[in-house]
Amino acid sequence: MNALIGWFKHILGRVVVRVWSWLHPTTPLPGGPRTSRQLTDNVMRTMNLVMPLKDKTAIGRARAALVIGSSLDEIYSGLDNVGTVHVARFCIVDNNLLMFSLYDGDFHTYIRDFIVTLGHAFDAVVELIEDTPPTPCWLHVDEFIEWVHRHDALQLPDSPGDLIELVAPGLTNLEDLSRYLVLQLDSNPNVQLGSYRSYPGHSVAEVREKLGVGW
Amino acid sequence: MVTAGAMPRVVGGATVDLADVQGNILRGYRKARVRHLVVCVTDARRGRAWIAAASARDAMDGARITDGGDWSRPPDTCFNVGLTATGMRALGVPDRIVRTFPAPWQQGMAARATIIGDWGDSDPAHWHARYRDSVSLHLIVSLHADTTALLDEIERAAMALPGGDALRIIGRDEGHRFEGGAVHFGYRDNIAQPRFEGITHPGKYDDQPRAPLGTILLGYDTDMQELRWSLPDPAVLGFNGAFNAYRVLEQDVAGFEAFLDRAADEVLRSPDADELLPPGSDSDVGGGGATRRAAMREVVAAKLMGRWRNGTPLSVSPAHPSQPGVPTNDFDYVDDPQGLKCPYGSHIRRGNPRGGKIVQRVSNHTRRLVRRGFPYGPPYDPARPDTIERGLLGNFLCANLEAQFEAVMYDWLNLGLLDPRLLGSNDPLVGVNDETAGWFRLPTRQGTIILRGIPRLVRTRGGAYTFLPGMSALRWIGSFQG
Numbered sequence: 048m049n050a051l052i053g054w055f056k057h058i059l060g061r062v063v064v065r066v067w068s069w070l071h072p073t074t075p076l077p078g079g080p081r082t083s084r085q086l087t088d089n090v091m092r093t094m095n096l097v098m099p100l101k102d103k104t105a106i107g108r109a110r111a112a113l114v115i116g117s118s119l120d121e122i123y124s125g126l127d128n129v130g131t132v133h134v135a136r137f138c139i140v141d142n143n144l145l146m147f148s149l150y151d152g153d154f155h156t157y158i159r160d161f162i163v164t165l166g167h168a169f170d171a172v173v174e175l176i177e178d179t180p181p182t183p184c185w186l187h188v189d190e191f192i193e194w195v196h197r198h199d200a201l202q203l204p205d206s207p208g209d210l211i212e213l214v215a216p217g218l219t220n221l222e223d224l225s226r227y228l229v230l231q232l233d234s235n236p237n238v239q240l241g242s243y244r245s246y247p248g249h250s251v252a253e254v255r256e257k258l259g260v261g262w
Numbered sequence: 263m264v265t266a267g268a269m270p271r272v273v274g275g276a277t278v279d280l281a282d283v284q285g286n287i288l289r290g291y292r293k294a295r296v297r298h299l300v301v302c303v304t305d306a307r308r309g310r311a312w313i314a315a316a317s318a319r320d321a322m323d324g325a326r327i328t329d330g331g332d333w334s335r336p337p338d339t340c341f342n343v344g345l346t347a348t349g350m351r352a353l354g355v356p357d358r359i360v361r362t363f364p365a366p367w368q369q370g371m372a373a374r375a376t377i378i379g380d381w382g383d384s385d386p387a388h389w390h391a392r393y394r395d396s397v398s399l400h401l402i403v404s405l406h407a408d409t410t411a412l413l414d415e416i417e418r419a420a421m422a423l424p425g426g427d428a429l430r431i432i433g434r435d436e437g438h439r440f441e442g443g444a445v446h447f448g449y450r451d452n453i454a455q456p457r458f459e460g461i462t463h464p465g466k467y468d469d470q471p472r473a474p475l476g477t478i479l480l481g482y483d484t485d486m487q488e489l490r491w492s493l494p495d496p497a498v499l500g501f502n503g504a505f506n507a508y509r510v511l512e513q514d515v516a517g518f519e520a521f522l523d524r525a526a527d528e529v530l531r532s533p534d535a536d537e538l539l540p541p542g543s544d545s546d547v548g549g550g551g552a553t554r555r556a557a558m559r560e561v562v563a564a565k566l567m568g569r570w571r572n573g574t575p576l577s578v579s580p581a582h583p584s585q586p587g588v589p590t591n592d593f594d595y596v597d598d599p600q601g602l603k604c605p606y607g608s609h610i611r612r613g614n615p616r617g618g619k620i621v622q623r624v625s626n627h628t629r630r631l632v633r634r635g636f637p638y639g640p641p642y643d644p645a646r647p648d649t650i651e652r653g654l655l656g657n658f659l660c661a662n663l664e665a666q667f668e669a670v671m672y673d674w675l676n677l678g679l680l681d682p683r684l685l686g687s688n689d690p691l692v693g694v695n696d697e698t699a700g701w702f703r704l705p706t707r708q709g710t711i712i713l714r715g716i717p718r719l720v721r722t723r724g725g726a727y728t729f730l731p732g733m734s735a736l737r738w739i740g741s742f743q744g
Contacts (some may be wrong), residue, residue, distance in 0.1 A: 082376040087684050130621040152673040163486045164681050185489040252621040252682035
C-alpha cells in the first residue's frame with residue numbers, strides 16, 4: 048500500500064510540476080557566484096561545471112577518462128599559471144563530466160586566463176560533451192566563456208533572505224516559496240547548496256605566501 | 263595595408279588602415295579643450311542619415327568624423343562618435359545584431375556598477391541626470407579644439423548635417439587642459455600609453471612591449487597568446503572599432519590635500535621618516551624653502567601615485583622629483599619586488615604592473631588601456647575653498663571592456679588580487695575607499711608603514727560604455743535600410 052501511495056505521489060508530483068511550469072514559465076537563473084562587494088565573496092569562489100557526455104556508455108566514460116588523464120599534467124600546469132585557483136578536480140558522475148574548482152576573483156577572468164594557458168588541452172575535453180562549443184576555444188573566447196557559464200551550476204545562497212531574493216524576488220506569501228524553488232530547480236536541475244571555507248577571505252597567493260611556497 | 267573591405271581578421275604583423283579608424287582611438291589630439299555631447303536619437307532614419315553624412319568620404323572636413331589617417335596637417339577641430347547599445351538600437355540596427363556584441367556593452371555601464379566599484383555615493387542613482395536615464399543615452403559626440411569658439415563652430419557644423427534634427431542634446435561635459443598637463447590632484451597626467459605594433463614611429467617606444475593591435479581594435483591579434491575577441495555579426499560593424507568606458511569622475515581635492523596633511527604627520531612620526539625623506543633633502547623634494555612637513559606631503563603624494571607630481575616616476579627617481587631628462591615612461595618594476603622605490607600598491611603600479619611580479623602571471627601586459635582624460639571644473643584654490651564640482655572626464659579605450667577595463671577596475675584597483683600584500687585594499691586614489699577601513703602599505707627597508715583612514719577621493723558622477731565604430735562601420739550604419 049505504501050509503495051502504491053509513493054508511486055501515486057511521484058506521478059502526482061510530476062504532473063503538478065508540469066502544470067505549474069506551464070502556468071508560470073521560469074527562466075533558469077545563471078550559474079556561478081553572483082557579484083558582491085564583500086571581499087569574502089570575491090575570493091575562494093566555487094565553480095561546478097556539469098558537462099553531459101555525448102557518449103553515455105562505458106566506452107564513452109573510458110574515453111573521457113583517457114582524454115582527461117592524458118592532459119592532466121598540462122591542465123595542472125595551466126591552472127598553476129592562472130595563479131588564482133585554490134583547487135580543481137575532475138570527476139565522472141552519472142554520465143556527466145564534472146569540473147569543480149575554487150578560484151579567486153572574477154569568473155570571466157578565470158576562464159579567460161584558463162583558455163590562454165591551456166586552451167589547447169581543453170579543446171579535446173569539450174569535444175566529449177553533448178553541446179560542444181565552437182572550437183578552438185581561444186578563437187571563440189566569448190562563446191566559450193558563455194558555454195562554461197551555462198554549464199556552471201546555479202548557486203543557491205546560504206541565507207534564507209538571499210534565497211528568496213534570488214528565486215522569488217516578488218514573493219508576497221512565504222508559503223509560495225517552495226513552489227518558486229521547485230519551478231527553478233525544474234528548469235535548473237544542477238545546483239550548489241552550500242560551500243564551506245575554512246579560511247574565508249584569503250586568496251591562493253596569500254595562503255601560498257604564508258606557507259612559504261611562493262606565489 | 264588592410265582595408266575594411268578585406269578579410270576582417272588580421273593576424274601576424276598586422277598593419278591597419280588608419281583612415282578607417284576613428285582618430286581619437288590611436289591619436290592623442292593634444293587640443294586644449296574637449297566637449298562631450300550626450301545625445302538622444304529621436305528618429306532612427308534621420309539619425310542614420312546623420313551618421314551617413316558625418317562619415318561620408320566626401321563630407322566637408324570640419325563636419326566629418328575625424329579619422330586617424332592623414333595626420334601631416336592635424337585638423338583644428340576633431341569630432342568623434344561613440345554609440346551605446348541603446349543608441350545602436352535607436353538608430354534602427356536590429357536587436358539580433360546588437361546582441362552579437364559583448365555583454366558589458368549591451369548591458370551598459372550602470373548595470374555593471376558592482377563590478378567597477380560604482381556603489382555608495384558613486385552608485386548610478388547619484389549620477390547626473392543625463393547619465394541616469396540610460397534609455398535616452400544614445401551617443402557621446404566628442405569635440406576637441408583649442409578654443410571654446412572653435413568647439414561652438416564644430417558643434418554647430420556637426421548638428422547642421424542632414425539628419426541633425428533627429429539628435430537631441432541632453433547634456434554637455436566641458437573639459438580643458440591645465441598648465442603643464444596636470445590634473446586636479448596636481449599630478450601630470452596622460453603620460454603612459456600603450457604603443458602599438460605598426461603604429462608608433464621608431465624611436466618613440468618606451469621599454470614596455472609593444473601592444474598588439476588587438477589590445478585596442480577589434481579584428482586583430484591580442485596579447486593573450488592566440489586568443490582573439492569575437493567580432494559582431496556582420497563583421498564590418500566591429501572591424502577597426504574600439505570600446506570606450508567614458509567616465510565623469512569627481513575629485514575631492516580638499517579631501518586629498520587633507521589626507522596628505524594627516525599622512526605626512528604620521529610618516530614623520532615613524533622611525534622610517536628619515537629613510538623616506540633624508541634630512542637636508544626637503545628643498546629638493548618640496549621645492550625651495552619647503553618645510554619638512556611640506557616635503558613629506560610630496561613624498562606621500564608620490565608614493566600613492568607612483569610618480570612625483572611632475573610626472574617623474576619613482577622607479578626612476580625614488581629620492582626626489584627634479585631630474586631633468588629623466589624618461590617618464592621607460593621603467594619597470596622587475597628590480598623592485600619589495601616596492602621600496604615604487605610601492606606595489608601605488609596607483610600606476612596597480613593599474614599597470616608592467617613586468618613586475620603579479621599573481622595572475624599571464625596577465626601582466628594584457629589589460630592595457632588607452633587613456634584620454636581632461637580635467638573639468640576650475641582648479642581648486644585652497645585659499646578660497648569652495649564646493650564646485652571638479653574632476654576628470656576620462657576615456658578608457660580598449661578592445662574588450664570585460665577583459666581590460668573591468669578586470670583592472672575589479673581585481674587590480676579594487677580587490678588587490680594581483681599581490682597577496684594588497685588583498686582587501688583599494689587603490690589609494692581612485693579606489694572604493696572608506697575612511698574607516700581604507701589602508702595603504704608604504705614599504706621601507708625596515709618594514710612597512712601602513713597609512714590608514716584613506717577616504718574615497720574620486721566619485722563617479724556619470725558615464726557610459728560606448729563603441730567607437732570604424733569609419734566603414736559608420737557608413738554601414740548610415741546606409742542600413744532596416
